[in-house]
Amino acid sequence: MTNPPDPRTVLAPDRADGSIYSDPALFALEMDRIFMHHWIWVAHDSDIPEPGDFITTFVGAHPVIVSRDRKGTVHVMLNRCRHRAATVCEKAKGSTASFVCPYHGWAYGLDGALRGVPHVDGYDGQLDKASLPLVNLRVADYQGLIFATFDHAIPDLDNWLGAAKPWIDLFMKQGAGWPVKTMGEHKFTFPGNWKIQLENTTDAYHFPIVHKSFLDSVDHETQDTFNFVEGDGFVEDLGHGHSVMVMIPELVDLEADLDAPIPERFRELAAALSHDHPPGQVRRIVRAVGGTGFNLNLFPNLACSMAFFRVLRPLDVTQTEIRHIAIGMDGGPDIANQMRLRLHEHFQGPMGFGTPDDSEAWDRVQRGSHAGRGIPVLLNRGLGGETQGPDGHPRGDVSAETGMRAAYRQWLATLTGEDAA
């Protein structure tokens, strides 16, 4: 193998070399140091509500099963039989008492313990089943968000999320008092590097340009709400590569300002809800349905993005899978959850009015970045106007590239093994 590239040569605080989107050696380094040594988001509690429930997904390049055992404990296990490596489960989700490998029939419990081996006599009593469970990753959760990591030495999840935690709390107010649940997802790929997508979640600058056709399709009041590029929003670096971009400051805390007038597009819903709910609860539900006014970018693979979860998975150096997971109120009124679904369909997914234009822009960044050599990708927007946020990290105006700089600072620190400044 050739020497890994030195990431310091391709990244400065205010710019990056285009090769960060296409160098396979850098990609291999990322998949190891970032995706095997940080907390990676794998599931939401509501994906596996009951004992026996499971989903299959990935931690970086590694297929895993996320299961809930009889006691309710969540396990994240490599989807790899300990006999001769076959995946033991290929279903996207389900409920089971055990995972039986289809090749030779080894059977594993919900916690990964090896329980049964057919024709075990062939091992002459030498097979130590206790030493051959499905490999369990380290698991932790916060507010229903389940993360896993291969690394047993990194600091715990609480420490890693740090200043992002209060923003997660605010995001979960979309439950309007009920727990948040996932309600399906749009999954798509684009032919570009994963960091192009990561950048986009803290890029308010593109919104009025790329999303013109979405803005054309909503009423004037909504257009005003989304007209935030010159507003009083901000982007704050939250440390550890995380950042928050507040686009609509009035919608940071969904439980504040419950007396604010109900926007036109929610009036029909409000009227319908008022048959069964007192006025205060109607307002709370309606505000929750509209979603928050911020994007919380959690390094490296999750964003709590206004009204949905955005999950990215690098497939290859120039191929990325994105999932936009719809969320709703677990136990909340059907009509309110249905309105959330319709709002999600309106913007997200391969047939939405927003996502296809985003993905076209990302696709073009990838293609354009192959042109020329030594031409920087600029990351300096809003740098001059930055102030210090409450944690001492930088805070820029809403369209500043502060969030991208935050992510790249962590990226560099992780790849070089140095501390993020």
Added chain:
Amino acid sequence: MTIALDEAMALITLEADLLDHGAYHEWLALYTPEAKYIVPIDPDQEDFEATLNYAYDDAAMRRKRVARLLGGRSISAAPPARTIRLLGRARMLECGAASCTVRCAQLLKELRQHRVRDYAANLTYRLARTSDGLRIDRKVIRLLDATEALTAVSYIL
């Protein structure tokens, strides 16, 4: 008189031709005002209103979709992808004098940004006899790969 398969397929084929030729305004007129245009994700789902779809368009959303595709203000749809679709394997599932349900297969090729893609789908139409003639009252497009990762569909399936 019950709706015959020939009559139904004449409308369905007309729709396919209009869509392949970007005649979106004429396409809108093929639908009843209450019609839904639906592209589900889950292949077994029947309760589309209560689940996430790729598209769940009423008349207003269909008009907005057309405005977006023709407006020239969407980078992924300026211009929309070019498509050629073939329909076949048509079968009348239910038929009466006022309405009928037809299922058929659709094979579609798309060209955009130098990339050709294929989409296969089962189409289920509910057609209704109206004072203006036969109209589409519901169209459900079940993509073969609906549960896989897709890429942008910048046209009408």
